[in-house]
Amino acid sequence: MTNEQKNCPYCHNTAMSRVDLISDSLPDNTCTVWIYQNSLMAQSFYTDVDLDYTSTKRQTIHYCPMCGRQLDDE
Numbered sequence: 001m002t003n004e005q006k007n008c009p010y011c012h013n014t015a016m017s018r019v020d021l022i023s024d025s026l027p028d029n030t031c032t033v034w035i036y037q038n039s040l041m042a043q044s045f046y047t048d049v050d051l052d053y054t055s056t057k058r059q060t061i062h063y064c065p066m067c068g069r070q071l072d073d074e
């Protein structure tokens, strides 16, 4: 593992400390993408007066897109 891979903030995420790959917020809509273990996570969160709606999708990936570290090797 290279130093870049060892210190990559994106693929060593825990529930307590998460660094998002992409995060975009509007007043009533938030979209976030992050890496968790060996999965790419994508979540959209929509807030309305009557309804809060969260949609989360998970896709298994084999390498971190930022540092190239193999994720299913842990």
Ligand SMILES: [Zn+2]
Residues within 6 Å of the ligand: 005, 008, 009, 010, 011, 012, 064, 065, 066, 067, 068, 069
């Ligand atoms: Zn990484």
